[in-house]
Amino acid sequence: MSKGKILIVDDEQIVLTAFRIELEQAGYDARSALSAKEAIARLLKERFDIVYTDLIMPEINGTQLCHQIKRLFPETEVVLFSGNPYEVEAQHEAFTAAGGRDEMLRKPLGEGVLIKVTENLMKEINYKKNLARGPSHVS
Amino acid sequence: MLISYKLLFSNQIYKIMKIILSKQKQFNLSSLGYPSRIVDEDLFLWFQRVQSQQNTIVQLAKNDAVANGHFDEAKKVITEAAANVLIVERVSIWLLSDKSELHCVDLYERSADHHSNGMSFNAEDYPNYFHALENGRAIDVYDALTDHRTARFASNYLLPNNVKSVLNAAIRVKGKTVGVVCHEHVGKARKWSSDEINFAGEIADQVAQVLIHYKRNQAEESLKRAHDHLEKRVKERTLELVEEIAERKKAQANERELHVKLLQAEKLSALGLLAAGVAHELNSPLAGLLSLLRTYKKRYSPHSEDHKIISEMLISSEHMAKIVKDLNQFSKASEDERTFVDLIDVIETTLSFSQYQLINGNIKIVKNYAVHLPPVFGNKSQLQQVVLNVLTNGRDAMANGGVMTIKLQHDEAHHCVVLTFSDTGMGIPKENLSRIFDPFFTTKPRGKGTGLGLSVSHGIIESHKGEMTVDSEVDKGTSFTIRLPTLTTEALNKRMGSLHEQG
Numbered sequence: 001m002s003k004g005k006i007l008i009v010d011d012e013q014i015v016l017t018a019f020r021i022e023l024e025q026a027g028y029d030a031r032s033a034l035s036a037k038e039a040i041a042r043l044l045k046e047r048f049d050i051v052y053t054d055l056i057m058p059e060i061n062g063t064q065l066c067h068q069i070k071r072l073f074p075e076t077e078v079v080l081f082s083g084n085p086y087e088v089e090a091q092h093e094a095f096t097a098a099g100g101r102d103e104m105l106r107k108p109l110g111e112g113v114l115i116k117v118t119e120n121l122m123k124e125i126n127y128k129k130n131l132a133r134g135p136s137h138v139s
Numbered sequence: 140m141l142i143s144y145k146l147l148f149s150n151q152i153y154k155i156m157k158i159i160l161s162k163q164k165q166f167n168l169s170s171l172g173y174p175s176r177i178v179d180e181d182l183f184l185w186f187q188r189v190q191s192q193q194n195t196i197v198q199l200a201k202n203d204a205v206a207n208g209h210f211d212e213a214k215k216v217i218t219e220a221a222a223n224v225l226i227v228e229r230v231s232i233w234l235l236s237d238k239s240e241l242h243c244v245d246l247y248e249r250s251a252d253h254h255s256n257g258m259s260f261n262a263e264d265y266p267n268y269f270h271a272l273e274n275g276r277a278i279d280v281y282d283a284l285t286d287h288r289t290a291r292f293a294s295n296y297l298l299p300n301n302v303k304s305v306l307n308a309a310i311r312v313k314g315k316t317v318g319v320v321c322h323e324h325v326g327k328a329r330k331w332s333s334d335e336i337n338f339a340g341e342i343a344d345q346v347a348q349v350l351i352h353y354k355r356n357q358a359e360e361s362l363k364r365a366h367d368h369l370e371k372r373v374k375e376r377t378l379e380l381v382e383e384i385a386e387r388k389k390a391q392a393n394e395r396e397l398h399v400k401l402l403q404a405e406k407l408s409a410l411g412l413l414a415a416g417v418a419h420e421l422n423s424p425l426a427g428l429l430s431l432l433r434t435y436k437k438r439y440s441p442h443s444e445d446h447k448i449i450s451e452m453l454i455s456s457e458h459m460a461k462i463v464k465d466l467n468q469f470s471k472a473s474e475d476e477r478t479f480v481d482l483i484d485v486i487e488t489t490l491s492f493s494q495y496q497l498i499n500g501n502i503k504i505v506k507n508y509a510v511h512l513p514p515v516f517g518n519k520s521q522l523q524q525v526v527l528n529v530l531t532n533g534r535d536a537m538a539n540g541g542v543m544t545i546k547l548q549h550d551e552a553h554h555c556v557v558l559t560f561s562d563t564g565m566g567i568p569k570e571n572l573s574r575i576f577d578p579f580f581t582t583k584p585r586g587k588g589t590g591l592g593l594s595v596s597h598g599i600i601e602s603h604k605g606e607m608t609v610d611s612e613v614d615k616g617t618s619f620t621i622r623l624p625t626l627t628t629e630a631l632n633k634r635m636g637s638l639h640e641q642g
Contacts, residue, residue, distance in 0.1 A: 010423065012424055015424070015426055018434070019430060083426065084419035
């Protein structure tokens with residue numbers, strides 16, 4: 001049983017490969033998408049606990065993608081990661097308004113940061129899941 | 140027959156004259172301009188008198204004051220000489236002013252041997268006298284009180300001064316009567332001889348010569364004064380021009396410096412924009428690379444060749460990441476958050492996490508902080524970065540150890556805090572000094588420095604409206620001076636007020 005299902009969205013193939021392997025090594029079930037469109041197509045097929053998305057991508061950007069995901073799957077947590085500190089700060093408000101997570105990841109990530117953030121998020125998600133499931137267990 | 144006038148002045152000639160006269164009874168002296176009634180005995184006295192008159196004229200002509208036109212001195216010499224030769228009590232020189240005022244410039248009284256001056260007459264009140272003066276060389280008056288030319292002076296001048304006979308000669312310059320020399324006989328009336336009248340005329344001519352000289356001297360003097368003044372003005376103006384040129388050159392130098400600074404600022408801001416773009420483009424692939432290398436490094440045994448190779452790849456990638464991060468500082472400089480910053484705190488915090496490196500490099504830290512330093516308004520983490528960059532630079536400059544002196548002073552006059560870091564390192568050659576703040580300029584071995592540290596620091600200090608300068612001497616060391624503005628009390632209160640409102 002995997003520790004959690006994670007989707008990585010970035011227009012840079014090496015980022016997808018690297019993060020997928022890093023997450024898989026840590027025991028997560030990781031998938032990747034090269035664009036927002038591809039990500040939505042995947043999301044419509046299977047449910048994810050966390051979506052890590054780049055901000056600046058062709059056609060649909062990270063904030064717009066977040067908006068779509070939260071509309072379709074409110075329980076899925078969407079985290080922004082970007083290599084452009086300017087854009088990140090400029091988009092922060094819009095992104096959180098779209099339902100995205102407050103914490104953001106700056107590329108390049110420090111060693112072990114991705115796993116640490118994922119672990120923390122999964123704890124929160126599992127807690128919420130348990131909370132939602134709680135009454136039914138009792139009853 | 141011709142007898143030269145000049146030859147008459149020697150006694151030898153007198154004797155010859157006597158012989159001629161005795162032989163030629165019909166010889167008429169009046170043909171030479173001398174009275175025919177002169178008899179033999181008088182002839183000797185007459186010769187003596189004329190001789191003394193001529194000697195006097197020659198001596199006067201040779202006199203320094205007369206020859207050089209020193210009027211004040213010459214007028215006295217002339218009146219005295221005339222009085223003694225003519226044996227008259229009073230000799231005076233009068234000059235006509237432009238307003239036809241006759242003014243006495245010197246009066247010599249022979250028996251008292253005394254000079255005076257100052258009396259004046261209005262020429263228009265004495266038409267007869269001046270008419271005569273204009274039309275003849277001299278006025279010889281036997282009885283001045285009754286003579287129609289001089290009678291008008293009787294009550295106000297002649298009687299009070301006991302003057303009986305007068306011999307007045309006009310002083311003429313360029314044909315114009317400018318004054319008169321008065322020879323005044325006191326007591327019994329005196330008959331003036333023709334040689335005396337002639338002599339009076341010559342005296343007046345001498346005065347005229349002196350006046351001409353005097354006027355010329357005055358003109359020359361005023362010309363010289365004008366010339367000197369002009370020369371002085373030229374010198375002053377030259378000096379002014381030299382100063383102006385120096386000032387202009389200084390202004391031009393300042394302008395050039397400003398231009399260079401502006402170019403530097405433009406270069407940095409252009410680089411900032413570029414950096415943001417580059418950072419975004421590089422950060423994603425770098426993130427992937429780093430992540431992959433870290434993951435794969437773990438898959439090999441620490442002593443294997445592959446592990447070593449991946450480690451090297453990782454080090455290079457991390458270095459690239461550092462460059463990109465430094466580049467980002469340019470674009471981040473403007474969106475900083477500012478608070479009151481205690482510079483001692485900034486230095487101490489930075490030292491605490493770089494102390495290990497410094498001590499390891501055998502570097503001694505000397506601190507010299509002034510007390511009661513005012514806070515500066517700025518971004519603490521940015522200022523820490525500046526301190527760290529300068530410390531790192533100093534550490535690298537002192538590869539064999541040394542002393543890093545950190546000085547913190549308050550320059551109250553310029554409202555700023557001055558922070559100085561001086562190392563005892565190898566120093567920076569002059570040709571590199573001007574490029575030290577240029578982005579990507581580094582002398583450190585490849586892979587060690589990004590060439591951005593000092594340039595970023597410079598940018599940070601400028602964004603704080605401060606100034607960062609460098610001073611260095613090869614083999615002696617380098618010192619970086621950072622000046623950060625302190626807030627004036629007024630600005631401080633305003634700032635505090637706005638913080639309260641926000642707070």
